[in-house]
Amino acid sequence: MAATPIRRQPFSWAWLGLVPFFLFALAFLIVPAASLVSGSLQDSDGNLTFKNFLDLAQPNILSAYRLSISISAVTAIGGALLGFLLAYATILGGLPRWMRVFLATFSGVASNFAGLPLAFAFIATLGRTGLVTVLLKELFGINLYDMGFSLYSFTGLSLTYIYFQFPLMVLVISPSIDGLRKEWKEAAENLGASNWDYWRYIAFPVLLPSILGAAILLFGNAFGAYATAFGLTGGLLNLVTIVIGAQIRGDVLHNPGLGYAMAIGMVVVMAVSLSGYSWLQRRSERWLR
Numbered sequence: 001m002a003a004t005p006i007r008r009q010p011f012s013w014a015w016l017g018l019v020p021f022f023l024f025a026l027a028f029l030i031v032p033a034a035s036l037v038s039g040s041l042q043d044s045d046g047n048l049t050f051k052n053f054l055d056l057a058q059p060n061i062l063s064a065y066r067l068s069i070s071i072s073a074v075t076a077i078g079g080a081l082l083g084f085l086l087a088y089a090t091i092l093g094g095l096p097r098w099m100r101v102f103l104a105t106f107s108g109v110a111s112n113f114a115g116l117p118l119a120f121a122f123i124a125t126l127g128r129t130g131l132v133t134v135l136l137k138e139l140f141g142i143n144l145y146d147m148g149f150s151l152y153s154f155t156g157l158s159l160t161y162i163y164f165q166f167p168l169m170v171l172v173i174s175p176s177i178d179g180l181r182k183e184w185k186e187a188a189e190n191l192g193a194s195n196w197d198y199w200r201y202i203a204f205p206v207l208l209p210s211i212l213g214a215a216i217l218l219f220g221n222a223f224g225a226y227a228t229a230f231g232l233t234g235g236l237l238n239l240v241t242i243v244i245g246a247q248i249r250g251d252v253l254h255n256p257g258l259g260y261a262m263a264i265g266m267v268v269v270m271a272v273s274l275s276g277y278s279w280l281q282r283r284s285e286r287w288l289r
Contacts, residue, residue, distance in 0.1 A: 036267070039260035052261035060238065061262065068223055068240040069269075071154065075161040076218035082162070083169025084211060091177045104174070107167035114164045119231030122160045126151045152233050160232055161225065165218050172217060176210035213280030220273040224266065240266055 043049045055061065090100040125132050128145060136142040150156055180203055188198040226241035235242050240262060247259030 036260050036263050040257060040264055042257055052257040055258050056261055056265060064238045064240045064243045067238055071158055072219045072222040074158050075165050075222045076215045078162045079165025079218050080169050080215040083166040084173055087170045087174045087177055103170060107170040110167040111164055111171060115227035116231040119228050122151060152236055157229060157232060160228060161222050168221060169214055169218060172214040173210060176207055209280040209283040213277045216273050216277045220270050
């Protein structure tokens with residue numbers, strides 16, 4: 001019996017469309033990651049060392065990670081809660097349709113409005129001589145800074161981060177809220193369930209993986225922020241990103257190897273966050289297809 005000849009698949013020119021993607025990934029993902037690993041394993045003389053990773057246990061380094069994780073968690077929870085309520089109000093709350101269009105447009109712009117422009121905007125608004133600060137003092141006799149508020153503190157930075165966190169939540173959670181089928185609510189009402197029962201036993205459990213996944217995404221978004229925090233506080237807060245910048249480019253804390261090791265620590269945290277986000281998204285897609 002003659003052997004069946006093996007047919008070779010003809011070359012597809014469609015693969016050429018992926019060339020820009022592979023080049024982009026090589027230039028901005030693979031090469032920088034390899035540079036981080038290589039730099040973290042070298043001392044100031046270029047010799048192989050693991051001291052940089054051992055130095056991550058220093059109190060000031062651990063404090064930087066704790067502070068960054070704390071701010072990221074607070075702003076992720078606050079942004080997720082506010083963003084979900086806004087998305088629910090505009091999609092299912094019976095508001096005019098133009099409100100949804102306006103919120104979607106605003107969220108698309110505000111979620112990308114970060115860095116130095118956002119820091120300057122908040123300084124001009126809530127700084128010691130900011131517009132809102134002065135108006136509250138002159139019109140109502142309320143001095144925010146005498147009451148303990150400071151824009152250049154944990155609270156002030158968290159408030160600034162929430163500005164670009166909740167619009168991102170609106171963009172991420174809106175498709176999931178749209179995915180709730182009307183038939184589910186109608187069936188629940190026919191069985192005698194109240195609106196509270198519907199949300200408690202049906203809608204919220206279905207949306208919970210999407211909400212948690214979006215919150216994890218917000219956590220990663222805040223954890224990697226640098227320009228906003230540096231522009232607002234000038235390095236007063238010991239965040240991981242600010243410490244990394246000081247280690248790599250600073251004159252006092254100049255230790256690039258330690259900075260690279262801290263960056264790898266950030267990559268690990270971000271990888272865990274994105275893995276959790278992907279797992280939760282797969283769970284939510286089973287119901288919201």
